[in-house]
Amino acid sequence: MNSISKYFSDLFRGISSLWAGMRVTGKYFISPGQIVTQQYPENRATLKMEPRFKGEIIMPHDENNQHACTGCGICEINCPNGSIEIITDRVPNVDGKPERVIDKHIFHLSMCTFCGLCVKTCPSDALAFGQEFEHAVFDRHKLTKVLNQPGSSLKKEAKK
Amino acid sequence: MSSKIYDFSTLTGSIDAALNSWMSPGLAVLSEMVIIGLLFLTFYALLGLFLVYLERKVCAVIQNRVGPNRVGKWGLLQTIADLIKLLMKELIPIRKADHLLFLIAPFIVIIASFMAMGAVPFAKGLHVLDFNIGVFYVMAVSSLGVVGILIAGWSSNSKYSLIGAMRSGAQIVSYELSVGLSLMAIVVFSGTMSLSGIIESQADGWWIFKGHIPAFVAFIVFLIASTAEINRGPFDLAEAESELTAGFHTEYSGIKFAFFFLAEYINMFIVAALGATVFLGGWMPFHIGNWEGFNQVMDYIPSIVWFFAKTFFIIYVIMWFKWTFPRLRIDQLLTLEWKFLLPISMVNILLIAFLVMMHWHF
Amino acid sequence: MSEEIIKDVIVRESEDYIINMGPQHPSTHGVLRFEVCLKGETVKYLIPHIGYIHRGIEKMCEADTYQQIIHLTDRMDYLSAHINNEAVCMVVEEAMQVEVPERVKYIRTILDELNRIASHQLWWCAFGMDLGALTAFFYGLRDREHILDIFEESFGSRLLHSFNTPGGLMHDVHPNFQKRTKEFITYFRKKLPEYDQLLTGNIIFQERVKGVGYMSREKAIAYGVTGPSGRGSNLACDIRKIAPYGAYDKVQFDEILMTEGDTFARYQVRMGEMLESMKIIEQLVDNIPEGDFTAKMKPIIKLPAGEYFKRVETARGELAVYVVSDGNKTPYRMKFRSPNFSNLFVMNELAAGGKIADLVAISGSLDLVIPDIDR
C-alpha cells in the first residue's frame, strides 16, 4: 500500500514540477514585451557604446590636425603582442636642430588584445580607445592602421 | 446535423461528377488521384515551411528573442530561403556507407508521413480516404517511419547515427503501445474506428469533455506518447545534439537532410491532427448538448477553421514541451513508458469499458 | 634524453565500441576530446585528450613583464578572467611587499563576485543545454548580460577585462558602478526563482542528475578537485575561507557544502554560491572606502629573487600561481595551477559505468573551461 501511495505521490509531484516549468515559459510566451535581444543593424543610430569601451586604439587629433605623440616608443615597448610599430623621422626644427617626430604610428588591430597598457603608459596621453567596434574586413591587411593622420604634426604644448 | 453550410462534400462531389461526365470512369479516378497528389504535395511543402517558421517564432518568443526577422516581412520568407539553401547544397557521399539504403531512408520516412496524411479529415467532407479503420490505418502507417530512421542510422556507417537509430527504434516501438491504447479509449467510447464516425459521434460534445476523467487522462497520455513517437521535445534522444551531435541524421546533408527535417514537422502535424480529431472533435464545432442557439452560432465558424485551430493548439503544446523540458535519458524514457504510461492507459481503458458498459457517458 | 615512444597502456578489446566526443562536439564546451568506450549505451571508460588549444602561456610569461602577463591570464579561464588577474597581481604585490589601498581590495572583491555570478550563470545555461533544456540557455545569458553591461561601463570590455594591474586597478570604476550593481542584485534576486522552477525542481532534470556521477570526498581530495565540484563532495576547499584575500575577511558568507557528491549536489552548490556572492556584494558595495585606485608602483616591476606562491578561488576552484623570479623584470618561471586541469581528470572515475547521457551531465557539472586546462 505504501508503495502504491508513493507511486501516485511521485506521479503528481512530477507533473506539478513539470507544470511549474511550463508556467515560466508560458508566461514569457504570452508577454512578448519581454524580448531582450537588440536589433543590431537597425538600432545603429541609437546604439551608443560606453565611453570607456575598448573598440580600437586611436590617436586623437585636434582641429589643427595635431596630435600629442612624441614618438617616444613607450607604447611599443609595453605592448605584449607587438601590435604597435612606430616609425620615427628626424626633421630639423625651427632652431635647426634635428628633432624626433613620428612618421607613422602603425597599429595592428589583428594582433591587439585590448589590454590597455599602451593607453595607460603613454606619457603624453596621445593614445585613447575608440568606440568603433565594426572591424570586420575582407582583407586582413586593412586591419593594419596608421594612427596619425596624413600631414599631422605634434601639438605645441606637448613638445616640452 | 445543422452544419451544412461549410460542407466540402458538395464541392468534391461536383468535381467528381464533372470529371466523370468528361471521361471514362477509370480515367476520372486516375485524374482525381493526380489532382489530389499534386494538392497534397503543395500542401505538404507549404505546411512544412509554415511549421518550421512557427516553431522558430514560438521558441523565440519563449526565449525572449525575436526570431527570424530578416528575410521578408517578420522573416516570413526565412524558411523558403532555407529551403533554397538546402536544395542547392551538395549531397555529401559517405564512403563505406550502404549507398542504396542511405539513399532510400529519407524517402521511407517521408512516404510514411505522406501516407498517414491521406486519412486526416481536414473539414466536413474534405478527406482523401474515409476508412472504416481510419485510426488503425494512421497508427500503422505513421509507425513505418521508424524503419526509415533505423535504416538511416545503420546505413550511414557512423557511430553517432547508429546509437541514435537504436534509441529511436526502442523509443518508437515502446511508445506505439501507449498511443494505441489512448486512441483505443475513444474508439471504445464512440464504437467506431472510422475517423469520420468518431467525429460524427462528437456532434453533441467533444470526447475530452464527454468522456469524464478517463478521456482526459487518455488525452494526456496521447500527448506525451505521441511527442515521444515523433522524436520531439524532451524525447528527442534519437538526435540528442549534446550527446550524439545529430543522431541518426548526422551524415545527411542537403535535401536528404531536409526530408528528415520536413518529415519530423509533418509527423507533428499528423499527430496533432489525429489528437484533435479523436479527442477534440476534429472539424466539429464546439457544441454543448442541446443548447441549440449556442450550437448554431458555433456552426457559423467554418469547419476547416475549427480543425486547424485545434490542430495548431496541440502543435503549440508539443512545442511548449520541447522548449521547456530537459531531455530524458534512454532508460528513464523506457521507464516512463513501461512503468507509468502503459499501466495508466491499461487501467484507463478498463475504466472506460466499464463506463461504456454502464452507459454512464453522454 | 630518451626518445622511445611510450605505449598506450590501455589495451582495447575488439568488441569495444569507441566513439570520439569532441574536439568539435556540442557538449564539450570547447576543444576537448573524450575517447569514450561504450558497451551499448554504457560507458566502459573514457580517456580525455587535451592540448587542442595549448598556447604555451607559461612559456610566454617568461618573456613578458609582470604587467604584460595580466592579459595572458585573462585567456586561461576566460569566465573568471578578473579572478585570474587578481591572482597574478597579488603574487606580485606580496613579493614587492606593496600594501594595496582598501578601496582596491573592496572593488576587486566585488568584481570577483560579479565575475563568479556571471560564470555560474553561463555554467547554468550550458548545463541546461547539455541536458537538452534549450530555453535555459537563453534565460541565463539574458541575466548575464546585465553583469557584462556593468563590466563594459567600468572597464570597456565585457569578457576579458585586464582591469587589475600589479598594485591596484587600471583606472577607477565608473561612477555608476555602485548603482548599477545594486540594480543588478535586485533584478537577479527576482529572476533566480525562475531558474529553480525551470530546471532545479523539474522532475526530468532531477532524475537526470540525482545519483549520477558520484564522487566521494576521498576521491575529490585525491584528484585535487576543488571549487564547487569539490564542495559538492563535502570538501571544504574554499580559499576565500582558508586564506582570505582581498576583502573576504570583512564579509560574512557561508561556504556551501553538500554531502551527496553527485551531479545534483554540484549543481546545488553553484546555485547556492550565486546567492552567497550576491550577499557578499551587498555587504561591500555600499561601503567602498574612498581613496586611491592604485598603490604607488615603479613603472618597471622587478621581483626580488625567490619563489612566490599564491592561491585564489576562481569560479571553478583553486587557482595557484607559482612564480620563480631571478630578479629580472620578467619571471624566470611562471606556473599556473589551474582548477580545471585537476577537475578534468576525475571524469573517467565519475562517468565509467554510466550512460552516455550521464557523461554529458557529469562533464557539464564539473564546469570545465578548456583553455584553462591547456593554458
Next chain:
Amino acid sequence: MLNKQELSEIILKMVPEATFPEGTQLTEVIVPAENILALAEGLKNNKETAFDYMISLTAVDFTTNMTVVYHLDSTQFRHMIVLKVVLNDRENPLVDSVSSVWATAEFHEREVFDLFGIRFNNHPNLKRLFLEDDYGFPLRKDFRDEINIIER
C-alpha cells in the same frame, strides 16, 4: 596546523638527508630524488601531517639542474609544504612517480614530462599530454622554436 620547526622534525625523521632552505615564503624541503616516494607516502599517511591534497606538481629548469616542485596541502590541518627534488642530470632527468600517493599527480607528471622531458619511474601512463611526440620540451630554457619565436 604545524609550524616549520615541527614539520622539519617530522621530515628529518623520515628522510635524514633533507635540507631546509631559509627565507622562503612557505616551508620548503629539498630531498634527494631517491627518497621522494617514501617521503610522500610518509607525509600523506602520518596522522600529524596528513598531506592528502596535492595542489600542484611542476618543475623549474635552472639550466644547471632540473627541480621538481611539489606543493602539498592538508585538507585537515590546512598547512602547506613545498617539496623539491633537484635533478642534476639535465639530459636524462628521472624521478620516482608519486601518482600512487596522489591520483592527481599522474596528470601533473604527464604535464611535466610533456613540457620538461622529466621522466617518472613507475608512472602508469607516461605519455605526452598536450604536444606531439616529436615536439621537444618547450619549457626548458634551451628550447628554441624556429617558427614561432617568443623571445623579445
